[in-house]
Amino acid sequence: MxxxxxxxxxxxxxxxxxxxxxxxxxxxxxxxxxxxxxxxxxxxxxxxxxxxxxxxxxxxxxxxxxxxxxxxxxxxxxxxxxxxxxxxxxxxxxxxxxxxxxxxxxxxxxxxxxxxxxxxxxxxxxxxxxxxxxxxxxxxxxISIVYNVEGVDNLVLDGPTIAKIFDSQITKWNDASIVALNPGAKLPDADIQAFHRTDDSGTTENLTKYFAKTSAGAWSYPASKAWAGKGGQGASGSAGVSAQVKQVKNSVSYAELSFAQTNNLKSAAINTGAAKPVEATAVNAANTFAKAQIAGTGSxxxxxxxYATKDEGSYPLVLVTYxxxxxxxxxxxxxxxxxxxxxxxxxxxxxxxxxxxxxxxxxxxxxxxxxxxxxxxx
Incomplete structure (x- = not known):
């Protein structure tokens, strides 16, 4: 159906x-x-x-x-x-x-x-x-890719780059891959501090499902509630990772948009292959949900x-809580x-x-x- x-x-x-x-x-x-x-x-x-x-x-x-x-x-x-x-x-x-x-x-x-x-x-x-x-x-x-990088207000990332950041394959904010997505931005020569969830998390599973569809093989682990990436530091819950990003300079994590707003965190736009990067907004996520399909049967x-949508104005990193x-x-x-x-x-x-x-x-x-x-x- x-x-x-x-x-x-x-x-x-x-x-x-x-x-x-x-x-x-x-x-x-x-x-x-x-x-x-x-x-x-x-x-x-x-x-x-x-x-x-x-x-x-x-x-x-x-x-x-x-x-x-x-x-x-x-x-x-x-x-x-x-x-x-x-x-x-x-x-x-x-x-x-x-x-x-x-x-x-x-x-x-x-x-x-x-x-x-x-x-x-x-x-x-x-x-x-x-x-x-x-x-x-x-x-x-x-799911917002939340970040705390001084002087960077409009960060753009894509699936392969995000996956590599969270697997410690990209470790500097001025890495060539990030620079290419952000021409003109003043990206610091600073180490990236990535935070991930330590608890079994549906947010993690949705993020890694996105990686499976969009990272072009950069993420080599199966989609899972349990974190599998290399490196980084862990924190419990969406509130925990959001608090860490707010406190730690040059950090990045993933959290539901409401936690980004509550903590006044910046959210990266995502280059999906559409004409322009897609901002992390409720309206753009609604465009993705409008095309969702029911996989269950009966009730x-x-x-x-x-997660791999390239439609204009459709934010790909979405989740639904059942x-x-x-x-x-x-x-x-x-x-x-x-x-x-x-x-x-x-x-x-x-x-x-x-x-x-x-x-x-x-x-x-x-x-x-x-x-x-x-x-x-x-």
Whole structure:
């Protein structure tokens, strides 16, 4: 099943752009006592959209992706302001740790920047009675190549060069490969300090999938959540690597755009082979998501992303965080709260809220499919 099927890619592109620029926040009023209005996070006196708390509220526990950490903070705060008895306790730890805890039955949902592997799906059947774990794309973003090089404000890199930097094949900022991509830039004769994730990370897996498609063989390792490159220094989580780049001169790393913005870090543009380098912006990432394809079957909505895109204005280094849940066999006492929180998160109001923080609202056609899958959870 493909999102591009039946000539719908144009509609998806329009929908994605519309979501990035403006989302309708019309409240869907309700007389249900379990529907409450959020005060929002900007202090505005304007009427906030209604949030449906579901028939039964309950505390939720989740863990996983740190790339979506800022988004989950926004979503859970907005939802919790309206639904006082549904608290969401989200621990990071990385995608690998989140999936592991989900398959141990310790949490209601996991956040993962990579879809479940077949072995992980099999393992999930032990905790999803009568069902299995599925991938629901909820938080989309882009991976920024963040850097701290004094005097360099508009760095341009490409797939082979980025891969070589993170594998210690390029070790100086004035290396000929970087100079060629940045004519006129004052690149220092300084050692490059690269930082990578030490935890099993879906962000790392997406970055290395990009390397596999674009590095022309410079990256010789398989795509993986675990870091395999030579050299560099490690840090835990997107927050950890971002903090290191902010503190260390002549450094570089990779992190979700919201962490780049939070830390006031510069992001490199990527030479994809298009007419001009593509900036790391939500609009440019939305152009890539508009052409995503669904690889999952049934209620599983895992996506295939084109990391090697050369389309004008399409940023290639994107990721989507899946909320991993049971299609059947969710715990009865938390099912209503889980469905209500996910429905808010994938709805217009939730996508708008995280879009304002540097994430990428997903195309309308896709959010509609996720909404339907959430309603069907049992």
């Amino acid at each position: 493909k999102l591009q099927r039946n000539g719908r890619s144009k509609a998806l592109a329009i929908g994605a752009m519309a979501l990035v620029s403006s989302l309708s926040l019309a409240a869907c009023g309700s007389d249900d006592n379990n529907t409450a209005a959020s005060n929002g996070s900007n202090g505005s006196s304007a009427a906030a959209p209604a949030i449906d708390c579901g028939p039964k509220q309950a505390p939720l526990v989740a863990a996983g992706s740190t790339a979506q950490g800022n988004a989950i903070d926004i979503l859970k705060n907005n939802f919790g302001a309206a639904c006082k008895d549904t608290t969401i306790n989200y621990g990071g730890g990385g995608s690998g740790a989140g999936v592991q805890q989900f398959n141990q039955g310790k949490i209601q949902f996991a956040g993962s920047d990579s879809a479940l592997k077949p072995a992980e799906v099999d393992a999930s059947k032990a905790v999803c009675t009568g069902g299995q774990g599925i991938n629901l794309p909820v938080v989309a973003g882009l 599983d909505l895992a996506l295939t992303l084109d 909320e991993i849940v049971c299609d059947k066999g969710n715990k009865a006492d938390t099912l209503d709260a889980l469905k209500a929180f996910l429905a808010y998160s994938i709805g217009d109001a939730g996508q708008k809220a995280i879009g304002d923080a540097g994430y990428v609202p997903l195309p309308k056609e896709l959010t509609g499919k996720v909404t339907a899958a959430v309603k069907a959870l049992a």
